[in-house]
Amino acid sequence: MKLTLSEKIFRSHLKDEPFPGTKVLDIDVVMCHEITTPVAINDLVARGMDRVFNPDKIKVVIDHVTPAKDTKTALQGKIVRDWARRHQIKDFFDIGRNGVCHAIFPEKGFIRPGYTVIMGDSHTCTHGAFGAFAAGVGTTDLEVGILKGVCAFREPKTIRVNINGTVPAGVYAKDIILRIIKELTVKGATDCVIEFHGDVVKKMSMESRMTLCNMAIEAGGTSGVCMPDRVTVNYLWPFISSEYADKKAALADFKKWWSDKGCSYVRVIDIDVSFLEPQVTYGFKPDEVKNVTELAGTPVDQVYIGSCTNGRLEDLKVAAAYLKGKTIAPSVRGVVSPATPKVFSEADRLGLIKIFMDAGFCVTNPTCGACLGMSNGVIAPGEVCASTTNRNFNGRMGKGGMVHLMSPAVAAVTAITGVITDPRTYGKGGAA
Amino acid sequence: MKHFGGKVLFLDRSDINTDEIIPAKYLTEISKEALKPHMLEDLKLDGFDPDSSEVREARVIVSRGNFGCGSSREHAPWVFEVNDINVVIASSFARIFRQNMFNCGMLAIELSESDISSLFDHKAAEASIAFDFGGSRLTISSAKGSRTYDYRISEFDRALVEAGGWVGFADAKY
Ligand code: SF4
Numbered sequence: 001m002k003l004t005l006s007e008k009i010f011r012s013h014l015k016d017e018p019f020p021g022t023k024v025l026d027i028d029v030v031m032c033h034e035i036t037t038p039v040a041i042n043d044l045v046a047r048g049m050d051r052v053f054n055p056d057k058i059k060v061v062i063d064h065v066t067p068a069k070d071t072k073t074a075l076q077g078k079i080v081r082d083w084a085r086r087h088q089i090k091d092f093f094d095i096g097r098n099g100v101c102h103a104i105f106p107e108k109g110f111i112r113p114g115y116t117v118i119m120g121d122s123h124t125c126t127h128g129a130f131g132a133f134a135a136g137v138g139t140t141d142l143e144v145g146i147l148k149g150v151c152a153f154r155e156p157k158t159i160r161v162n163i164n165g166t167v168p169a170g171v172y173a174k175d176i177i178l179r180i181i182k183e184l185t186v187k188g189a190t191d192c193v194i195e196f197h198g199d200v201v202k203k204m205s206m207e208s209r210m211t212l213c214n215m216a217i218e219a220g221g222t223s224g225v226c227m228p229d230r231v232t233v234n235y236l237w238p239f240i241s242s243e244y245a246d247k248k249a250a251l252a253d254f255k256k257w258w259s260d261k262g263c264s265y266v267r268v269i270d271i272d273v274s275f276l277e278p279q280v281t282y283g284f285k286p287d288e289v290k291n292v293t294e295l296a297g298t299p300v301d302q303v304y305i306g307s308c309t310n311g312r313l314e315d316l317k318v319a320a321a322y323l324k325g326k327t328i329a330p331s332v333r334g335v336v337s338p339a340t341p342k343v344f345s346e347a348d349r350l351g352l353i354k355i356f357m358d359a360g361f362c363v364t365n366p367t368c369g370a371c372l373g374m375s376n377g378v379i380a381p382g383e384v385c386a387s388t389t390n391r392n393f394n395g396r397m398g399k400g401g402m403v404h405l406m407s408p409a410v411a412a413v414t415a416i417t418g419v420i421t422d423p424r425t426y427g428k429g430g431a432a
Numbered sequence: 433m434k435h436f437g438g439k440v441l442f443l444d445r446s447d448i449n450t451d452e453i454i455p456a457k458y459l460t461e462i463s464k465e466a467l468k469p470h471m472l473e474d475l476k477l478d479g480f481d482p483d484s485s486e487v488r489e490a491r492v493i494v495s496r497g498n499f500g501c502g503s504s505r506e507h508a509p510w511v512f513e514v515n516d517i518n519v520v521i522a523s524s525f526a527r528i529f530r531q532n533m534f535n536c537g538m539l540a541i542e543l544s545e546s547d548i549s550s551l552f553d554h555k556a557a558e559a560s561i562a563f564d565f566g567g568s569r570l571t572i573s574s575a576k577g578s579r580t581y582d583y584r585i586s587e588f589d590r591a592l593v594e595a596g597g598w599v600g601f602a603d604a605k606y
Contacts, residue, residue: 015606022587072461072462076460122504148602220526394474399455
């Protein structure tokens with residue numbers, strides 16, 4: 001029987017099938033943040049079931065609102081902090097060591113090919129970049145995950161996307177995934193895993209693969225997935241070097257998760273990116289996507305660079321390459337949130353933080369920040385933000401505000417000119 | 433088991449997302465009750481008034497495709513629950529939202545697009561829907577008449593509704 005990557009993971013982790021079509025899986029990593037976890041903790045306490053299935057398989061971060069902005073968010077932090085201590089969860093990342101969940105957990109080496117991963121957060125699909133089955137869940141599923149280390153799923157089908165061609169200068173993983181979401185629509189991948197294949201993906205860094213997989217949910221997908229290869233081995237090597245004789249052995253082991261030749265896909269999409277333009281969203285849904293040239297000249301009030309989509313070092317490097325020696329338009333407020341402390345300190349070491357500050361950007365601590373309009377970077381009614389995040393829903397960054405999703409390259413040049421700008425025609429370009 | 437049925441709120445749009453159902457800024461609340469006044473506050477829908485009596489009295493929502501897309505926040509079913517809305521009927525749901533509904537012992541019912549359209553025929557007529565949970569049937573009634581529909585939910589989803597949610601079910605079994 002020919003199987004897809006996620007079918008292999010479902011078979012290897014199947015604990016029970018209580019009813020036909022319902023698969024209860026053993027979960028390798030349960031990840032928690034301070035927004036969706038406190039209600040689960042309180043409910044477990046209220047039920048007299050304040051236990052965790054395995055403290056070493058639970059990873060916790062405070063990232064959405066940090067530092068706390070008021071009594072309520074301070075209390076959310078306190079609930080997860082006290083709980084992590086009480087249960088001796090050693091991988092708990094509090095202020096000073098915290099960062100955006102989907103950036104910091106991979107960086108710490110918590111994700112491996114073939115793993116099952118859940119979190120009370122829809123962008124958990126990001127971790128599929130490592131060849132894992134990683135799915136966002138609600139608080140009740142999270143609560144059961146914490147308590148029992150299991151989660152129930154309908155087995156998803158798989159959509160295969162082949163990304164080939166030569167990536168043009170000024171075009172990045174973000175443009176590619178926006179183009180794919182336009183094709184799939186916001187519901188085209190519901191109850192499906194999206195597998196990313198092709199020469200372009202093979203050459204991509206883990207950071208870019210995470211950008212691709214991060215937005216699978218914006219097409220309704222359960223998880224985005226890349227086949228774990230040499231790039232994956234190299235990224236994970238500091239964490240797995242004691243487990244394998246050498247990188248070759250690790251690669252051979254990882255390959256067992258690859259989708260078999262001849263496995264079944266519900267849909268196959270072929271994309272040639274050779275003539276792809278930078279992509280920008282224009283409405284309140286992430287499938288409302290146009291070429292940057294069609295939106296060029298649209299004035300913006302704020303530019304936000306950060307989030308689990310595009311807040312990693314690679315993204316800051318791209319943006320800083322355009323911003324070096326430049327000043328952002330006086331009409332624009334620039335905000336950059338490096339996704340993790342490691343990203344922040346590397347960016348500092350490379351002089352990127354200074355470039356951002358000299359250009360007039362506010363550099364915040366690692367946090368979700370403006371992405372979901374809960375703490376800093378909220379925009380006023382009628383204002384427009386050019387953003388490297390993943391959601392442009394109405395009100396997402398502030399009631400009555402408008403968000404245009406784009407790559408760090410488009411965001412950077414847009415900050416300089418004050419209007420949506422094509423990075424290919426502005427100054428120097430860059431390669432993906 | 434929860435009570436299902438009552439007055440219908442029609443939301444005539446697809447892709448209604450969880451940010452529209454309950455904006456992120458209220459996710460700092462750790463009690464479900466505190467969410468109550470903010471249901472559907474940011475819904476982008478012409479003529480929609482979240483403070484209307486139609487919204488306050490609703491017990492069932494009828495909508496179009498891909499209902500509940502976006503964030504995984506279970507605050508979306510919770511804000512419905514504390515407003516006494518225990519059922520959403522739509523032509524399709526986002527995966528996480530659908531599962532969250534059943535995990536809370538609530539109903540997310542999928543009907544075909546043509547059945548959904550025929551439900552919308554009752555839109556301007558103060559419709560209500562009654563449920564026969566055991567028989568998997570629902571009946572809509574209004575000044576325009578009444579009609580019964582069969583629906584299908586999985587055995588697992590039915591068990592969750594009967595158990596009052598997933599935590600009790602999982603704790604007993606695993
Ligand atoms: S950066 Fe934005 S999308 Fe990512 S986890 Fe934080 S709030 Fe969610």
